[in-house]
Amino acid sequence: MEVVAEAGTANEAIDLVDRYRPSVVTVDIRLGNMDGIQLVRILKGRQEAPRCMVLSTYEDRQHLVGALEAGADAYLLKSNSYETLPDTVRRVHEGESMLSQELISLMMDEYRKVAAQQIHRDSGLTAQDVKVLRLLAKGSRSLDIANDLAMTEITVKRKVQEIIQKLNASNRVQAVAEAIRRGVI
Missing domain, CATH: 1.10.10.10 (Winged helix-like DNA-binding domain superfamily/Winged helix DNA-binding domain)
Structure with missing residues (x-):
């Protein structure tokens, strides 16, 4: 595993992805000229899309669901991702989808809400x-x-x-x- 580039803005990241064609890209939610969710959407819309990992301080539904809907393959909290980052990058590269443990209950709650809404609509x-x-x-x-x-x-x-x-x-x-x-x- 090798870090091939680092970008300060989304536009710079897009250029670097075009140049180096990495298999995994780590994305911060906060970027200068656009947010990380938009960047993930752009990268995942490409023919040879890299796997995208979002690193964030945000533990809320809006950011998590937004990133997953954009196509993120992983959403990790910065507070606990650095010690496990190399292993996580490897696992995402191998095709796994990853979430920080703290976010699993948030996703389960979200799933339950959607399922309950579907039941109400169906009934x-x-x-x-x-x-x-x-x-x-x-x-x-x-x-x-x-x-x-x-x-x-x-x-x-x-x-x-x-x-x-x-x-x-x-x-x-x-x-x-x-x-x-x-x-x-």
Whole structure:
């Protein structure tokens, strides 16, 4: 393994990648003239794209998901990547995708949110339907649900009937059981 070049800006990095054709490029999120995510997108859009590793201080969803959507093969936090960097570069070069350990739970949470949204879309349930179902699962009566959600009791009863139909259930208990089975609540 050999470091062939170092760049201070994204434009310089693009020129150096064109000149040296490295198999792995490490990219900082913060660059002078564009951010690292844009640079990764540009590099990964090329015919002979290098593997791209993002090194960052950012532990947030926006940067992580942005980098992965741009095509990054690894996203590592600077706080713990230097001692493992040579091994990580080797593994990324061999085709592995890598994330800092701290970011795995963030990605799992993100996956769960997306999966829950898909379940809601597939079931036809609205966000308010899910709130009603959660309260039903706790054993709340229609009047209690109406008070909790600032609705009338008649509206809650109508909403419960709609939920029962959407879930192809016969009653409240079956609707709650079906929602649990589908992972909605």
